[in-house]
Amino acid sequence: MPPVEGGLRERSKAQRRARILDATRELLRENPESVISAERIARRAGVAPATVYNLIGPRDRIWEALAAGFMDRLERRLAAPARAAAEEAAEGALDPRRVVEATVRLFVSDPVVSRRMVREWEASGLVFRRSPLTQLGRALADARARGLLRADVDTDALAAAVSTSCVGALHQWVAGLIDDDRFLARAVFALDVALAAAAAAPHRDRFLAPLRTRGTA
Structure with a gap:
């Protein structure tokens, strides 16, 4: 069971990471010269700012x-x-x-x-x-x-x-x-x-x- 749980956690992290990067691309397309911050990305991706730092940096x-x-x-x-x-x-x-x-x-x-x-x-x-x-x-x-x-x-x-x-x-x-x-x-x-x-x-x-x-x- 632990390996299954670990696999689910990794998939969840990958999905959230993908949402974060998709949100970043969306923000850039809307305003190419905008300042990209973890807070703005987090709001668009529907995650906490800490998640952006943890999964991306x-x-x-x-x-x-x-x-x-x-x-x-x-x-x-x-x-x-x-x-x-x-x-x-x-x-x-x-x-x-x-x-x-x-x-x-x-x-x-x-x-x-x-x-x-x-x-x-x-x-x-x-x-x-x-x-x-x-x-x-x-x-x-x-x-x-x-x-x-x-x-x-x-x-x-x-x-x-x-x-x-x-x-x-x-x-x-x-x-x-x-x-x-x-x-x-x-x-x-x-x-x-x-x-x-x-x-x-x-x-x-x-x-x-x-x-x-x-x-x-």
Whole structure:
């Protein structure tokens, strides 16, 4: 019986935590520049302020929790057998383009929350504990293992280079300097350049093709 009770307690905590994060997102959407306090979140979520502190923590931890929720949703999207080729699905491989596109689309699907989360996260001096960079590195390593990229390519360094360009596009989008489509185009362009540079000889034309038919946006 104790394990059952413990499981119920954990589920109850998870449900309250989800309500707290949903309430935070609702408050941000209603007023993007509003000050987010535990008291306001608690009122919206229907819990005590102490519950917010106990299950989430102080304000910096709220942004951390929102970022963790973002990564949860991204990982679920990438786990779904969406557009991956049959051979990739069979091997459990990730397509690098799918990682980049899914990440950008997730940011732009909730722009108010995404922009505020990025700004606050940067201002706090914290970094994402879990990052799309991990998923991209895995996808590039998969591509190298399948012979799409040269065997001598350092896929971690390649992922970091692509990520740097994507983060630059993200901050331009957060600042309102580029729109959703331009954000996606720039992120995908950065990946295409990296793939073309690292392509194994038999696949070079395939990876060069997008660059020949599209500008830098």
